[in-house]
Amino acid sequence: MRHDDVTMEGRRSGETQPRRWSSLIPPLVAGFTLSILAAAVISIVLTASGPDGLGLSPQQTSGWIAAFYTLPMIATMALTVRYRAPFPFTGNLFALIFFASLGRRVGFPELAGAAILAGALVLLTGVLGVTGKVARWIPTPIVQGLIVGAVLPFVIDIFSAMSTADAGTGVEVSITIACLLVAYLAADRLLPKLPALVPAFVVGFTAAAATGLLGRFPDLFSFPSVDVIRPSFSWTAVLTVTPVLVALMTVQSNVPSVIYLRSQGYDPPERLVNVMSGAGTMLASLFGPVLVSLSLPAALLSAGPTAGDHGLRHVAMYLPVAVSVSIGVFAGTAADLAVLVPPTLLLAFAGLALIPALLAALRGTTAGPLVLGPLFALAIAMSEMSILGLGAFFWSLVIGTTVSMLFERDAWRDLRAASSAAPATDRR
Numbered sequence: 039m040r041h042d043d044v045t046m047e048g049r050r051s052g053e054t055q056p057r058r059w060s061s062l063i064p065p066l067v068a069g070f071t072l073s074i075l076a077a078a079v080i081s082i083v084l085t086a087s088g089p090d091g092l093g094l095s096p097q098q099t100s101g102w103i104a105a106f107y108t109l110p111m112i113a114t115m116a117l118t119v120r121y122r123a124p125f126p127f128t129g130n131l132f133a134l135i136f137f138a139s140l141g142r143r144v145g146f147p148e149l150a151g152a153a154i155l156a157g158a159l160v161l162l163t164g165v166l167g168v169t170g171k172v173a174r175w176i177p178t179p180i181v182q183g184l185i186v187g188a189v190l191p192f193v194i195d196i197f198s199a200m201s202t203a204d205a206g207t208g209v210e211v212s213i214t215i216a217c218l219l220v221a222y223l224a225a226d227r228l229l230p231k232l233p234a235l236v237p238a239f240v241v242g243f244t245a246a247a248a249t250g251l252l253g254r255f256p257d258l259f260s261f262p263s264v265d266v267i268r269p270s271f272s273w274t275a276v277l278t279v280t281p282v283l284v285a286l287m288t289v290q291s292n293v294p295s296v297i298y299l300r301s302q303g304y305d306p307p308e309r310l311v312n313v314m315s316g317a318g319t320m321l322a323s324l325f326g327p328v329l330v331s332l333s334l335p336a337a338l339l340s341a342g343p344t345a346g347d348h349g350l351r352h353v354a355m356y357l358p359v360a361v362s363v364s365i366g367v368f369a370g371t372a373a374d375l376a377v378l379v380p381p382t383l384l385l386a387f388a389g390l391a392l393i394p395a396l397l398a399a400l401r402g403t404t405a406g407p408l409v410l411g412p413l414f415a416l417a418i419a420m421s422e423m424s425i426l427g428l429g430a431f432f433w434s435l436v437i438g439t440t441v442s443m444l445f446e447r448d449a450w451r452d453l454r455a456a457s458s459a460a461p462a463t464d465r466r
Contacts (some may be wrong), residue, residue, distance in 0.1 A: 064346030069357035100262035108196025108366030109309035126336030130329035151269035156283035161316025182402035183412030187419025210249035218242035260370030295332035338395035407449035
């Protein structure tokens with residue numbers, strides 16, 4: 039069933055049967071969870087910009103945070119409102135990790151230049167429709183295997199954090215996360231009409247306050263120092279950084295996210311997604327290297343069944359957009375906000391939120407007819423594999439698809455034929 043048909047059905051049913059306010063709870067909870075994740079990412083931005091990363095000044099860091107959080111929201115709101123479907127564009131997290139791994143071997147202006155060039159290339163491939171052709175060669179079970187590999191560590195870390203033995207905080211962290219987990223399981227059993235994440239967060243936040251894990255709320259909010267960077271285009275950065283950034287934006291982010299959106303009954307405009315991604319990257323990187331792309335974890339939360347009625351899942355985008363813009367506007371205080379709630383607690387909450395997506399992806403990975411390729415994709419996504427600067431998610435798709443093409447040829451052909459026989463969709 040096409041997304042337009044689904045939307046029309048929802049409208050027809052809405053004409054005779056008004057939506058209940060309770061139907062807004064699941065997408066709002068999903069949006070709340072995405073907001074938590076957005077706040078948690080601040081610590082990663084600060085790590086990349088810190089003395090062990092790019093060594094930026096506080097002024098440069100605040101401007102970079104402002105661009106990272108605010109400009110991707112333009113693409114998010116434009117497509118979400120236009121298509122009434124969740125389009126979670128964010129600053130690419132894997133690019134941040136890549137920038138941090140480079141240290142100071144490549145300067146900040148050079149990274150900005152490499153990101154602008156990568157955005158131009160993605161924009162071009164979007165106009166030409168090349169990325170969509172790549173996506174149609176990647177079977178959905180391979181993407182499901184990648185999703186399992188991406189999500190499972192979040193769930194595993196819940197229990198790893200309970201055994202944390204950091205000096206002075208180990209017991210407190212263990213108690214807080216144990217309370218969070220017990221509240222989630224109890225609410226899921228005893229309060230079936232209420233999303234279990236709501237009482238879990240309340241209990242976890244209360245336990246963190248009681249055990250002294252919460253930091254001090256900032257006394258003053260300050261605006262960022264936003265200065266346009268004069269990008270530098272060096273051959274070193276162009277040859278070594280730009281190809282990695284293009285792959286991160288397309289094969290590692292936009293492609294699997296688009297495939298997942300389709301699997302949930304949406305009809306994402308592939309070309310427009312990549313055009314917005316490329317143009318947004320070029321604009322945002324004038325203030326620091328920022329890759330604007332769809333976020334697969336965010337897509338799992340906002341477009342999946344746990345976000346409620348199909349026609350209302352786009353509502354999940356509005357709260358994280360507001361939170362992200364607020365973080366960008368007050369980026370000068372971002373470092374203080376990052377220590378308000380322990381990242382361990384935020385990530386544990388994210389792990390619980392991703393459990394339904396993990397269960398659905400596990401079923402898709404093991405249901406067949408492809409098994410070996412999805413298994414490889416799962417294992418690689420969970421690994422720390424990095425070749426030519428490209429991370430595990432990229433190679434998960436490439437190697438998983440290649441394995442299925444070579445060793446599960448008949449099943450792979452059947453899936454390709456079924457995909458080709460499906461009704462044509464709008465790729466604009």
